[in-house]
Amino acid sequence: MVQSECRLLRGLLGFICLLAMCISASPDLCVSLRTVKDSLNVTSRRRYMKMNFPINYTIQVHYEEVFRLRNISQLLKEENPPEMSDLQELWLHASREGIKKVLRVLPERHPTRRKYLSNLEDLFRDFEGLYYQKYKKDETRELPESIQNIWDNMGENGWRSVTPKSLLDNCYRTMLCLFEECFKNENDNINYCDPNWRKGNQTT
Numbered sequence: 001m002v003q004s005e006c007r008l009l010r011g012l013l014g015f016i017c018l019l020a021m022c023i024s025a026s027p028d029l030c031v032s033l034r035t036v037k038d039s040l041n042v043t044s045r046r047r048y049m050k051m052n053f054p055i056n057y058t059i060q061v062h063y064e065e066v067f068r069l070r071n072i073s074q075l076l077k078e079e080n081p082p083e084m085s086d087l088q089e090l091w092l093h094a095s096r097e098g099i100k101k102v103l104r105v106l107p108e109r110h111p112t113r114r115k116y117l118s119n120l121e122d123l124f125r126d127f128e129g130l131y132y133q134k135y136k137k138d139e140t141r142e143l144p145e146s147i148q149n150i151w152d153n154m155g156e157n158g159w160r161s162v163t164p165k166s167l168l169d170n171c172y173r174t175m176l177c178l179f180e181e182c183f184k185n186e187n188d189n190i191n192y193c194d195p196n197w198r199k200g201n202q203t204t
C-alpha cells in the first residue's frame with residue numbers, strides 16, 4: 001500500500017517536472033527578446049540611428065517594411081483577424097529587413113554599424129531562430145486574407161523614405177505590443193498596443 005502510494009507520488013513528481021520544462025520553453029524566448037529590448041533602448045536609438053546620421057537623412061524601404069502600431073490595430077479590425085503569430089512574423093520580417101536596409105548604406109567602419117547595428121542584427125537572428133523553433137510554421141494553415149495579401153505583395157508596392165530611427169522606433173513599439181507577455185511585469189497597467197500610450201511618457 002505504502003509502496004504504491006510512493007510510486008504514484010514519484011509519477012506525479014515526474015509529471016510536474018515535465019510540465020515545468022514545457023513552461024520554461026517560453027521564458028527562453030522572452031530572455032532573448034529582452035536582450036533585444038535592452039539594445040533598442042531610447043539612448044541607443046537616438047545616438048546610433050539619429051545623431052550618427054546627417055540631419056533628416058532617410059533610407060528607402062519597401063512599403064510593407066513599415067510596420068507600426070496602427071498597422072496592428074487595423075489588421076485586428078478585419079473581419080477575419082490575424083492570430084498573434086501572424087503579426088509577430090510580420091514584425092520579425094519588417095524588423096530584420098529594416099536593419100538590413102540601414103546596414104546596406106553604412107560604410108564598413110561606420111560607428112553605427114560597428115558599435116550597434118551588427119550586434120542588433122545578431123540578436124534578431126538569435127531570436128528568430130528560437131522563435132521558429134518554438135512556433136513551427138504551419139504551412140497548411142490558410143492565412144487570413146489581409147495577411148496573405150501583405151506577403152503576396154511584399155516588395156511589389158515600391159519604396160518609401162523613412163528615417164533610420166523611425167524604423168527602430170516602430171520596431172520597438174510594436175514589439176512591446178506583440179510580445180506583451182514578455183514585458184508585462186515591468187509595467188502592468190499600460191496597454192502597449194494603444195498608439196497613445198507614450199503620451200506623457202517621453203522616455204520611450
Ligand SMILES: *[C@@H]1O[C@H](CO)[C@@H](O)[C@H](O)[C@H]1NC(C)=O
Binds near residue numbers: 038039040041043044
Ligand atoms: C542601451 O543599449 C546599449 C547597447 O546595447 C547599451 O550599451 C546601453 O547600456 C543601454 N543603455 C541603457 C540605459 O540601458
Ligand SMILES: *[C@@H]1O[C@H](CO)[C@@H](O)[C@H](O)[C@H]1NC(C)=O
Binds near residue numbers: 056
Ligand atoms: C529637417 O526636416 C524638418 C521637418 O521636415 C525641417 O523643418 C527642417 O528644416 C529640416 N532640416 C534640414 C537641415 O534640412
Ligand SMILES: *[C@@H]1O[C@H](CO)[C@@H](O)[C@H](O)[C@H]1NC(C)=O
Binds near residue numbers: 071150
Ligand atoms: C502599414 O501601414 C502603412 C500605411 O500606413 C502601409 O504602407 C504598410 O504597407 C503597412 N505595413 C504592413 C506590414 O502592412
